[in-house]
Amino acid sequence: MPKPNKTPVLFTSLSPALLNLYDITNSVVVVIDVLRATSTIATALYNGAKEIIPVDSVNDCIRIGKQMGAITAGERDGKVAEGLQYGNSPFEYPESFIKGKTLVLTTTNGTKLLHMALANGANEIITGSFANLDAVADFLIKKNKSVLLACAAWKDRINIEDMLFAGAVIDKVKSHFSINCDSSKIAEGLYNEASPDLFEFMKTKQASHYQRLSSYGLEKDIKHCLTANTASVLPIYKEGKLIQG
Amino acid sequence: MPKPNKTPVLFTSLSPALLNLYDITNSVVVVIDVLRATSTIATALYNGAKEIIPVDSVNDCIRIGKQMGAITAGERDGKVAEGLQYGNSPFEYPESFIKGKTLVLTTTNGTKLLHMALANGANEIITGSFANLDAVADFLIKKNKSVLLACAAWKDRINIEDMLFAGAVIDKVKSHFSINCDSSKIAEGLYNEASPDLFEFMKTKQASHYQRLSSYGLEKDIKHCLTANTASVLPIYKEGKLIQG
Numbered sequence: 001m002p003k004p005n006k007t008p009v010l011f012t013s014l015s016p017a018l019l020n021l022y023d024i025t026n027s028v029v030v031v032i033d034v035l036r037a038t039s040t041i042a043t044a045l046y047n048g049a050k051e052i053i054p055v056d057s058v059n060d061c062i063r064i065g066k067q068m069g070a071i072t073a074g075e076r077d078g079k080v081a082e083g084l085q086y087g088n089s090p091f092e093y094p095e096s097f098i099k100g101k102t103l104v105l106t107t108t109n110g111t112k113l114l115h116m117a118l119a120n121g122a123n124e125i126i127t128g129s130f131a132n133l134d135a136v137a138d139f140l141i142k143k144n145k146s147v148l149l150a151c152a153a154w155k156d157r158i159n160i161e162d163m164l165f166a167g168a169v170i171d172k173v174k175s176h177f178s179i180n181c182d183s184s185k186i187a188e189g190l191y192n193e194a195s196p197d198l199f200e201f202m203k204t205k206q207a208s209h210y211q212r213l214s215s216y217g218l219e220k221d222i223k224h225c226l227t228a229n230t231a232s233v234l235p236i237y238k239e240g241k242l243i244q245g
Numbered sequence: 246m247p248k249p250n251k252t253p254v255l256f257t258s259l260s261p262a263l264l265n266l267y268d269i270t271n272s273v274v275v276v277i278d279v280l281r282a283t284s285t286i287a288t289a290l291y292n293g294a295k296e297i298i299p300v301d302s303v304n305d306c307i308r309i310g311k312q313m314g315a316i317t318a319g320e321r322d323g324k325v326a327e328g329l330q331y332g333n334s335p336f337e338y339p340e341s342f343i344k345g346k347t348l349v350l351t352t353t354n355g356t357k358l359l360h361m362a363l364a365n366g367a368n369e370i371i372t373g374s375f376a377n378l379d380a381v382a383d384f385l386i387k388k389n390k391s392v393l394l395a396c397a398a399w400k401d402r403i404n405i406e407d408m409l410f411a412g413a414v415i416d417k418v419k420s421h422f423s424i425n426c427d428s429s430k431i432a433e434g435l436y437n438e439a440s441p442d443l444f445e446f447m448k449t450k451q452a453s454h455y456q457r458l459s460s461y462g463l464e465k466d467i468k469h470c471l472t473a474n475t476a477s478v479l480p481i482y483k484e485g486k487l488i489q490g
Contacts, residue, residue, distance in 0.1 A: 014403060017262050021401055156266055158259060160427045182405045185450050186435060193434060205430050 010177035012149040012166045012184040016113045017156040024148050025121040030128040030136060030169070033152035034161040035209045036088045037110030038235075039129040039225040043090035045244050046131075046231030048099035052242040054111040058083055061106040071098075074106035078212050081106065089221050090131070090231075109152035114237065117150060125237040126245065130165060130198075130226055135234045137172035139245070147177065149184070160190070160207040161226070164198060167191025168228075198226040255422035257394040257411045257429040261358045262401040269393050270366040275373040275381060275414070278397035279406040280454045281333045282355030283480075284374040284470040288335035290489050291376075291476035293344035297487040299356040303328055306351040316343075319351035323457050326351065334466050335376070335476075354397035359482065362395060370482040371490065375410060375443075375471055380479045382417035384490065392422065394429070405435070405452040406471070409443060412436025413473075443471040 013019050032038060041052055055061050058074065058081045065072035065085075073086035080087040088107055105111060110127075117125055128136040128149075140147055149169060151162035167187035170179065179185070194201035199222060202210040213222055224230065236245035258264050277283060286297055300306050303319065303326045310317035310330075318331035325332040333352055350356060355372075362370055373381040373394075385392055394414060396407035412432035415424065424430070439446035444467060447455040458467055469475065481490035 014259070015263060017266075018260060018401065018403070021262075156263065157426075158263070158428045158431070160431060163427075163431065180451075180453055180456070181402075182408075182450075182453050183403045185452070186403070186405060186408065186431065189435065189438060189450075190431060193438065205427075205434075206425075207430070208425055208427050211425070 007178045008144060008146040010147045010149070010170070010173070010179050010184060011181045012151070012187050014151050014158045014163060014183050015153040015156050016109070016116055019116055019120060019150060022148050024117060025123065027122070027124070027146040027148045028140060028143055029117045029122040029125045029148045029150050031110060031114045031117060031125060031150050031152065032128050032162045032165050033107065033110030033113065034129050034165050034225055035213060036090065036221060036225055037105070037107040037152065038127040039131045040088055040090045040093065041105070041127050041235050041242055042129050042131040042231040042233055044093040044098050044103055045235050045242070046233045047093055047095040049093065050100055050102050052235070053102065053104045053240060054114050054242060055104060055106045056112060056115055058106055061104050065104045068102055068104070070102035070104050072104050076108055078216060089218070090224055091221065109154060113150060113152045127235040127242060128165060128169065130168065130228045131231040132233055133165070133168055133228045135232050137169055139234050140169070140173050141176050144176070154209060159209055160202060160205060161209055163187045164191050164194055199223050202226070252423045253389060253391040255392045255394070255415070255418070255424050255429060256426045257396070257432050259396050259403045259408060259428050260398040260401050261361055264358070264361055264365060264395060267393050269362060270368065272367070272369070272391040272393045273385060273388055274362045274367040274370045274393045274395050276355060276359045276362060276370060276395055276397065277373050277407045277410050278352065278355030278358070279374050279410050279470050280458060281335065281466060281470055282350070282352040282397065283372040284376045285333055285335045285338065286350070286372050286480050286487055287374050287376040287476040287478055289338040289343050289348055290480050290487070291478045292338055292340040294338070295345055295347050297480070298347065298349045298485060299359050299487060300349060300351045301357060301360055303351055306349050310349045313347055313349070315347035315349050317349050321353055323461060334463070335469055336466065354399060358395060358397045372480040372487060373410060373414065375413065375473045376476040377478055378413055378473045380477050382414055384479050385414070385418050386421050389421070399454060404454055405447060405450060406454055408432045409436050409439055444468050447471070
C-alpha cells in the first residue's frame with residue numbers, strides 16, 4: 001500500500017538550549033549562524049574549498065589542522081582565536097586563497113550547535129545563511145521531509161539575525177510544510193518587518209551582535225552576511241565534513 | 246559617597262529553559278503565564294482572595310489544600326487536573342466566590358517557572374499578565390532595579406502570548422532601563438505589530454495556545470486574558486504565598 005501523503009512539519013529552535021525539545025532523528029536540521037559561521041562556510045565552499053571540518057575546540061582545530069596540513073580558522077567572542085591562522089569572516093576566503101583547500105573551523109556558537117545536533121540524533125544536517133538562502137529553501141522543498149531550523153544564537157541567548165534567516169526560509173517554504181510552532185511564526189513576522197532593509201533593521205534595533213561586530217569595525221561583514229544568495233551552495237554534513245551537496 | 250546613578254538593566258527570558266542564562270539574584274523577576282495562570286492569579290487577588298499558594302504538583306496541591314481547608318485549583322495540559330476542585334480560568338474566581346479565601350494553585354507552566362526562579366536565587370518575584378499590566382509597569386519603574394521578564398511558555402516551547410506581554414511591559418518601561426537584549430527587542434516589535442487587536446493577532450497567526458484553548462471552547466478566556474488592566478493588583482511572592490503588594 002502506498003504511504004499516506006503526509007505534509008511534513010517545520011519547527012524553529014531559537015537557541016541551542018531549546019534543541020532537545022524537538023525530535024530531529026527524522027528531520028533535516030538546518031544549522032543557522034548568520035554572523036558569521038554559516039555565512040563563512042557557504043562562502044568558502046562556493047569559492048571552491050574542498051571541505052570544511054567543523055570542530056568544537058580550538059585545541060582540536062590546531063591538532064587536526066596539523067595532521068591534515070589544513071588551514072585552521074575560528075573565533076571566540078567574535079575575534080580570531082589564539083593559536084589559529086584565520087578568523088570567521090567570509091572576506092578571508094576568496095577563491096584565490098581557498099580553492100581546493102581544507103578548512104578546519106571552530107566558532108563560539110555555530111560549530112557547537114552542529115555537534116549538539118549530532119549528539120541529539122540528527123542524521124541529515126545542512127548549514128544555512130542568507131548567502132545560500134535559495135539553495136537551502138530549494139533543498140527543503142525538494143526533500144519533502146520534516147525540518148528543524150536550528151539557530152545558533154549567542155551563548156544560548158536568542159539573537160535577531162538567526163531568527164531573521166529562519167523567517168526568510170519560512171517565508172519561502174511555508175506552503176510546503178505544516179507549521180504549528182509559535183517560534184516559526186514569530187520569526188516569519190520579524191523577517192517580514194525587516195525584509196525591506198535587513199542591515200538597517202539590525203542597526204535601528206541595535207541588535208546585540210550588530211553592536212558587538214560594529215565595535216570591531218565589522219559593519220562590512222554584517223552587511224555581506226545579510227545579503228541573499230552571494231554563495232549559492234548547499235553545505236551538507238557527511239562523515240565529519242561539510243561538503244557541497 | 247553616594248552610589249553612582251546606574252540605569253538598571255532589563256532582560257527577557259522567552260522560555261524556562263533559558264532562565265539560567267540570567268543572573269536574577271538582584272533583579273525583580275516577573276513571572277508571565279498569560280494563558281492562564283498569571284491572569285487567574287491577578288483576577289483572584291483583585292477579587293479579594295486572601296492569598297494564593299503556587300505549588301509544583303497536583304499531589305502537593307491536594308495535600309496543602311486539605312491541611313489549610315483551602316480551595317484547590319489547577320490544570321494539566323489546559324484542563325482541570327484530576328483530583329482538584331477548580332481550573333485555571335479567571336472566570337472561576339469572581340468576588341462572590343473567592344473573597345477572603347486561600348487558593349492553592351498548580352499549573353503546567355506558570356507555577357513551575359516560579360519555583361525555578363526561586364531555585365535560581367530570585368528573591369523578588371511578582372507575577373504579570375495583561376490583567377495587571379499597568380500595576381506591573383508602575384512597580385518596575387518605581388523599584389528602579391534590574392528586571393527579568395520571565396515567560397512561562399508551553400513545556401519550554403516559546404509562545405506568542407507571553408512574549409506579547411513582555412513586549413507590552415517593555416513598551417511602557419523602556420525609557421527607564423538599559424535594554425541590550427535581542428529577545429526584549431523582538432518582544433517589543435511583536436507587541437507593536439499585534440497591539441491594535443491582540444486577540445485577532447493570536448487568531449490570525451493561529452498561535453499554538455490559541456488553537457489549544459479554542460478547541461476546548463475557551464475563546465472567551467483568551468479574549469479576557471488579552472485585555473489590559475481588568476485586575477489592577479500587584480501579586481508579590483512572600484514566604485510561599487502570592488499576596489497583594
